[in-house]
Amino acid sequence: MKLIRTHDAVGHVLCHDMTQIIKGEYKDARFRKGHVVTEEDIPVLLSMGKENLYVWEMVPGMVHENDAAERLVRLCQGDHMARSAVKEGKIELTAQMDGLFRVDTRRLNAVNAIDEIMVATRHGNTPVKAGDKLCGTRVIPLVIAEEKLRAAEEAAGDRPLLELLPWKLKTAGVVTTGSEVAKGLIQDTFTPVVVEKLAAYGVAVTEHRVVGDGLENVAAAIGELRRAGVDMILCTGGMSVDPDDNTPGAIKASGARIVTYGAPVLPGAMFLLGYFDDGTPVMGLPGCVMYAGATIFDIVLPRVVAGVPVAREDITSLGEGGLCLNCSVCTYPNCGFGK
Secondary structure, eight states: OEEEEGGGOTTOEESSOEEEEETTTEEEEEEOTTOBOOTTHHHHHHHTTOSEEEEEOOOTTEEEHHHHHHHHHHHHOOTTEEEOOOBTTBEEEEESSSEEEEEOHHHHHHHHTSTTEEEEEOOSSEEEOTTOEEEEEEESSSEEEHHHHHHHHHHHTTSOSEEEEOOOOOEEEEEEEOHHHHTTSSOOOHHHHHHHHHHTTTOEEEEEEEEOSSHHHHHHHHHHHHHHTOSEEEEESOOSSSTTOOHHHHHHHTTOEEEEEOOSOBSOTTOEEEEOTTSOEEEEEOTHHHHOSSOHHHHHHHHHHTTOOOOHHHHHGGGTTOBOOOOSSOOTTSSSTTO
16 A cells, blocks of 8 residues: 555555545545546546545556456356446356255365455355345455465366256155055145145146055055156155154165165154165155254255255265254244254
8 A cells, every 4th residue: 555646546446435525415435445546537536635545556466356356256157147247346146047056165165265365155055046146256455466366266176166056857756655644534734745845946746646554555656656757756754663654665675775764954864865776866754844844855855856966975964054943933944954
């Protein structure tokens, strides 16, 4: 920072806001911190009584915050994302469609580890709507060394840090288990909840089977849904360790590769996820999905609908943040659950 004559300030960067007052008409910052002074600005500054200015001197090897933000946003922006205009050294990205937002955490951390650079995002692996804010990025000072931007670009690599995936799966089949439902002794209140949750992602339940207890019965119903060609299969109920709860065994007997039976998430510990050889996902949903505001199903479902394979380590990583606090008013997904 140095003090110079206003006449000599062209090309230099202002170090603070410059307020202009026109009695009865205007009082606000006429020039913002970080503004690069142009020839046209000189008469205005002089009319504001600014004969001298504190400026950052632009020297070789230094980059202005606006130009730096342009380079940083290019490291972040993936398909289906819109960027804002640069304002005071900051650029934001927003979603152009509904979908699954994903972040490459390792590379993001590598970029943010570089001094005077920042990229802030919303949590990855979460559903977003068109128009939702995804990230904001800027450098900390008004000017930054070129070498730091190059280091950030090297850390980010050759693909965007952020990804927005469209919803891919369109149909689902539901197997409702339990002799009490099959015999009409109680009403099926589970399936309507599942139908509603799926509809939020554009998935329609096109096949539904209600079967009594028994491993063979449930496995046969799963086989029918597979032959019907649905994109995913969901089994409701029968997920505990009671003698009549055969859903986990039936899913395995149907030929699915089990990714996990059990998850470090409450509610939802008895959740099962598997895949058939053709990639069709199958899930066993514990009873909590029927009545709890948010469960393991809400965490995993967006990834599955976007066609992202979910591995055992993805489920394991949910332990931190996997405890729902049962708030009196549920604000999921705008909370820490599952993150």
